[in-house]
Structures are given as structure tokens and as C-alpha cells.
Amino acid sequence: MSKNTTPAPPKYDVKIHSFRPEGSCKATASVNVYGDFAVRGIKVMEGSRGLFVSMPSYKAGNGEYKDICFPCTKEAKAEFDQAVVGAYQQALTQSQNATQEQEAPVPQQEQASQPVMAGM
Template identity: 70%
Template sequence: MAKSQTKAAGPAQTESATEQTAPAYPMKYDVKINSFRAEGSLRANASVNINDAFAIRGVKVMEGSSGLFVSMPSYKAGNGEYKDICFPCTKESRIEFDKAVLGKYQHQLSQLQSQRQEAAPFPEQAQGMSAPTM
């Protein structure tokens, strides 16, 4: 009978482990992009406020060989390896966090580009020429 109790306990333990990984309530990310950079691998610095309860400063949007990614604040350990100071604990949380940061980065970048296009004069106006009339 002990074996059947053990077998019954196995699925129950699996269910409770699954419940622990699911968020208790939806996460709300308030992302602020602090600065943009056009050169180098660092594209932007950001701050993230999670559920109006936890703030993370020093989040970076980086460009690597496979595209944009989010880098968490980190420190250099004694062995020369970099360790994240804080980080999402599950793969799902990491995906959600990265999606929020990269989404805000892309949104603000497109706004910045459209503002620059609106502010830029037409080439004819910039050179002091008038547009040809027909």
C-alpha cells in the first residue's frame, strides 16, 4: 500500500510544482527607456517598475549577432565572470520581461524616428531652393 500512496503523491507533487511556477496575478511592467545609442552594442538603458512594487534600474537593451536582447544589471565576480544582480526566475517570466522591455524600446525608437522625419526639412528647403513648379 505504501507504493500506491507514493504513486498517488507523485502527480499531486507535480501539480503543486506547476501551481508554484504560475504567477499569482498578472505582471504589469512599466518600462522607461532612459537613453538611446546608435553606435556600439549598447542600444539603450532602461528602468523597469514591476507591479508598482519593485523597481529595476540598469537594464540594458543590447545588440548581439542574433539581434536585440535584454541585459539585466550585473556585477563582476572575483573570477571575472559577470553575475546578474536580479533576474526572472522562470523561462516564462524572462520571456514576458524581455517582451515588455524590447516592445517599449521598439515603440519609442519608432516614435523618435518619426519625430526626426517631421522635423527634418525637405531637401529643397534645406539647400535654399524652391520646388520646381509645373
């Protein structure tokens, strides 16, 4: 008896929406978790210890910011953050490569002698 097994969907499908080279907010992202739950408004931030993930939040009456949604365990947070930061770094590398290709000087072709058409 053989079991039909389909590959599990990726746990996190991360989409990087915008890059911001200036300032501490480096990009915005959304994450689809198992194809069942989506989180928008995630920020990739740069702090004194490097990149970190900032979840969507609101400002409470006491001035503190409270996350609207978040991973519930330390392990889940580490996995979620790694997926987002990894997608950011991959998208940044692809963006830089595309920019370099666009800015690369086009080699000048040697001017080959072209046939000259006789007068008409």
C-alpha cells in the same frame, strides 16, 4: 451583490532612458514591476542573433558577470524581455518619426499679394 473591480495595473512599466545608435548597447531602461518593485540599469543590447535584454550585473572575483536581479522562470524572463524590447522598439519608432517631422522640408507657400500700406 456586485463587486467593485479595478483594472489591474500593467505588469511592467518600462521607461527607455537613452538611445545609443553606435555600439552593441542600444539603450538603457528601467522597469517598474506591478508598481511595487523597480529595476534600473537594464540595457537593450544587440548581439549576433538580434536584440536582447541585459540585467544589471557585477563582475565576480573569477571575472564572470553575475546578474543582480533577474526573472526566476523561463516564462517570466521571456515576458520581461518582450516588455523591454517592445518598449525600446516603440520608443525608437516614436523618436524616428519625430526626427523625420523635424527634418521634413517646409513647403514653400505661394507668395500671396499682400496689401501695401500707403505712405504715412
